[in-house]
Amino acid sequence: MTLQLLFDALSLGGIYAIAALGIALIFGVMKLVNFAHGQFIAFAVFALIVPSTDAVAVMGLGAAPALVLVPAILAVGAGLAVASEYLVFRPLRNASPVALMVASFALGVVIQNGLLVAYGGRPKAISLWPELGKPVALLGAEVPMLQIIVIVSVLVVLALLAVMLKRSRIGLEMRAAAEDFGMARLLGVRANAVIAGAFALSGALAATVALVLVAQTGVADVRMGGQIMLVAFIATVVGGMGSLPGAVAAGFALGAASVALQAALPIEARPFRDAFLYGLVILVLLLRPQGLFAAASAKPRV
Amino acid sequence: MKHLTLGTALVAALATPAMAEDITVGFAIAKSGWMEAYDTPAATAAKIRIDEINAAGGLLGNQINWVESDTRTDRAEAAKAGLDLVDQGAQMLVVSCDYDFGAPSALVAEGEGMNSFFLCAEDVKAGIQGVGPNAFSSSVLAPVQGATMAEWSYSKREARKAYVLEDTFIEYNKGICTGFNWMFPRLEGAEIVGRDTFKNDDASIASQITRIKELAEEPDVIMLCSVMPGAAAAVRQIRAAGINSLILNGSAVDGSYWLDATPDLSGFVVPVQGSIYGDDPRPEVEAFNAAYEKATGARPASQYAYPGYVLIDLWAKAVERAGTLEGAAVTAELEKMQDEPTAFGPRSFSGELHHQNTALMQIIEITGGKPARVDEWRISEPVPMDVLIAK
Amino acid sequence: MTEHQARKLASLTTPLLLIALLAVFVLLVGAFGDRSLGRMAAETLIRVTLVVGFWIFVGNSGVVSFGHAAFACVGAYVSAWVTLKPEMKTLLLTGLPDWLAQAEWHVLPAAVAAGAVAAVLALVTGAAILRLSGIAASIATFAFLAMVNTIWANWTPVTGGTSSVVGLARYVSPWVGLGWAAAAIVVAAVYATSASGLALRATREDEVAASASGIDRYRHRLAAYTVSAFFCGVGGALMGHFIGVINPDGFYLSLTFLMLAMLVMGGIGSLSGAVVGVLVVSIAVEGLVRLEKGVTLGATEIALPAGSQEILIGLAMILVLIFRPAGLLAGRDLSLPAAWVAGRAKTTK
């Protein structure tokens, strides 16, 4: 049964890790805590269905075969993120981090209410890949096929991303920019390309989360990205702002902590699970204020 | 001119029967935000009943008008909407479906000595206990739904071992579980073998499912106290994990619109006030469904249209009997109602409770992805007050 | 009189001007508005209390807090605990200790108690959280908010859980709101000109230079956090007694972001920015809501489609941030001209 718990932790942590990576990428290059990330996720979910306020959802893009659907949804997420960057965040590039954050929140409000107007307030059901809804036996545990798909796709995405960041020029530039954007610019990193690239990647990661979520839950709801975004946001800080591996590790850690608390707490305390989880976050921050994977320069340079 | 007194109403009725000063009903409901999806169908049903009454000669000889104000799914706006309607001359308020979002408007009505009806609130506080003596809801309390599921599954499906999975998102969920937890252990040989909680927006409930799978044997039923979208997500994940127990839920997940989330779902049961699927044994229900389709172009998407219809029906009867619109007088007439017949079954109110603590409910079961009415059930005894209140 | 002194004297006129501005607002609404506009005015003034309280910490320290909605939450419930009718409490809040279950306070001491409890909570939690700096501190306040929300939504015997607590006396008129808003403004102005306020602003500008100046950043932050929480607690209590119904959900993310948005729109750098931000956002929202409900212009009725208010406000916020990144007032305070104030001071001597 511990094996089952491990799968549970991996599948939840994987979702958080991908979302955290999406937030950390943008934070790295422009110190923006993107509160619209949750709405990016919701937008990508709703892109699967035909806009209508009817109760029954009609699959649009979602009806396409996976080979078409997956790249198309990733492109939708990336497109939305790049458009947001161009229209909202580029003109704000010299604004304070607080102003940027509030702008991203405002953008989130716009996207969410846009979805409400187009699709209505009722949650909708999406039948995406129903054949995944069967359990399979694996290493002595009976694991939902869905969970395996979630874990495998999370690992594939992370591996692809790692290769991309390591090998390609834009990847190298992005990592440099995440470490120290000012320095990276002096070294000739193309600021606009890197920022747009980071947004595109972040949007595609949001779309990945959207696909995983839909496969897991089968529903579309305008509020659905919010909770994940918040956990992911916390994960990026706990992991050490600007550290991409840190964000991923902390995302997995939060997922695992959540699963462990759910499994370990007595029934009376279980509704308070998140209070314990966030208490743990505060504790970690107090012990390691710079995050678990902090960069070397811990103190302000005098 | 907020309240028609008995005298003026009578005088008006005598003087110019059909042309008298109109009666105004105010709707403080969400026309935007996520509550809109719940409020609009119920409000539409209420207006259908208003049209019927008007066509049949009106109320106290007067035509009923209605005015609306948007609560925007926001508590502060709800209070403003209530005031707004009172200023527009509303004499009774119909407020948002949910207790949380309806109460601010209902309190305005209470402050004016007017009656208020929640469109479909199922929390005992949406009445005397939480708003005041003139507030009512015509829907069926959430604990009744949970208790109905407990007794019905015990009697008709030999459920002996139950697992309770509670979504702590809203009070309604907790109410269903309260009813189930009260009724099920009272039944001979029945036992709740485990409990767990989750949050509606949890990205995954894998660890809750693991706990169910750790049981020595699969429970006969899983009482899932949840609402959309978390309920659909939970059902999908439970079935994907290979758990085949009968899943029970409350009325809130009635409707077929979410079934795509788990294709070919079977063994899922909810209690409702009337069937939207065209198989209700009572012709009045199907007549309403047809009227609704005529008015909106589509059949009701869930049973939540029905309480809107019932509330106007009951209120109008009480007004006729009281001969006035004055809040306290109408309340007195409403509280006299015992098993008052309506299209959706009998309804009762008392000086203690402005809700249904027992009701004849239709049992809807989903088999192979198709919902259908399979039975009806009325719990053997009403849910007692102390269970309703001491949650 | 030196220019410095004249400027200081002029800055004393800021709270007076702001209070006068709000008083004019209330009078205008009272004279020309309907009842629902009166409600909007009261709500706006409650928000002024909240946001000015919020500004005392955020504006002076430069640390973004996500936790202040939690203080409003606690304040609202404290006031409910001490003012609700005992019958109501024995029925719905069964877990309250006896003395609290029997309490039936007047609303004014209840509001003060709401602020005081929030302030104590801030002092205790801030003692841990404010050891952190920068974004880690912000996240910790956020985690604090999420903790309070989870506890409040599930501590059913004491808070009623996710179910709303009702029956709060609805006494908050625009004038009550104005009274508390004025109190918050005065305290905020006094704090900003105090030694602690100056010290905290120095840490906002340059943490390193401030500690080289002997400033214990932690102590001043904690002081501001506590004072700030007091007014957010009071603001929460007022909100409860304004709507009559409280629910943990009403004091969570949307309130947090509303407060932040108002502050940033007006300009985080000055007290006047906080007040003006609240006024501008509240009035704009009310205007759009009315447009959505429809207005009649001559023979034609114009109505915006439902839901467009949120979208338009969001877009307006983005535009303001793009064109005035430091907010509408860009860190300046409303005050009478320094030279004029100095002149008056001389002639009255």
Place this chain on the structure above:
Amino acid sequence: MRPAFMSSPRRVLHKMALALEQVGVAFGGFQALGAVSLTVQPGRVMGLIGPNGAGKTTCVNVLTGFQRPTEGRVILGERDVSRHSAHALRRLGVARTFQAGRLFTGLDVLDNLAVTGVGLGQSRHHAEVEAIRLLDWMGLTGMQSRSAAGLPYTDERRVAIARALMGKPQFLLLDEPAAGMSEPEAADLAALIRRIAIELGVGVLLIEHNVGLVLSVCAHVVVLDGGRVIEAGDRAAILSSRAVREAYLGADHPEAA
């Protein structure tokens, strides 16, 4: 509130010195300072020189609580203050300036000084009174209402020094105060530093690139290189030191041999 600080018993503390004892600082694997010992005496000006990266600023950071030593101790009088925070050390009378002025640019000059007074526990009023007196003493009369942003370079340096002198510190650590100054400006600065030591009795540690300036005001000079003290002594001793030549000119330089 302790306005008493103003009259903190300097006479009693007169013999107190500020010292590093065998201090080492390591950042990760990099040893920035190793076994450095030095003592700053009240009323005297000590120079600290060395090539770029010698560890001069790290020394100041350790002495003022901005950097914890990884080994060794910081001693103030009799007390070990190695683990004191920066603001606590400032309250004990150890003041400093920064290479980049680091004035509070959103405040005017008077408030820049008042911040320190407040930090030392004075009331705002007391702090302003002392600030005005101090500005007068430094010849900056009339500057108090100027905004700290956009001050001329030399004024910015002098305001920073004035800020550090609030509350009569026992020690003042100046981190390259003359950088970018012309010769006459540097001479004015030298005069000011002498006055600070003599008239106020403050012990000054002067870090400078401008070796000429250091040798003209300092009775005692410490030379750092590679994080270690390579020479200490008076003007003559420094000028005749072979180690200093090597450090500045390189070991293979003909003059160094």
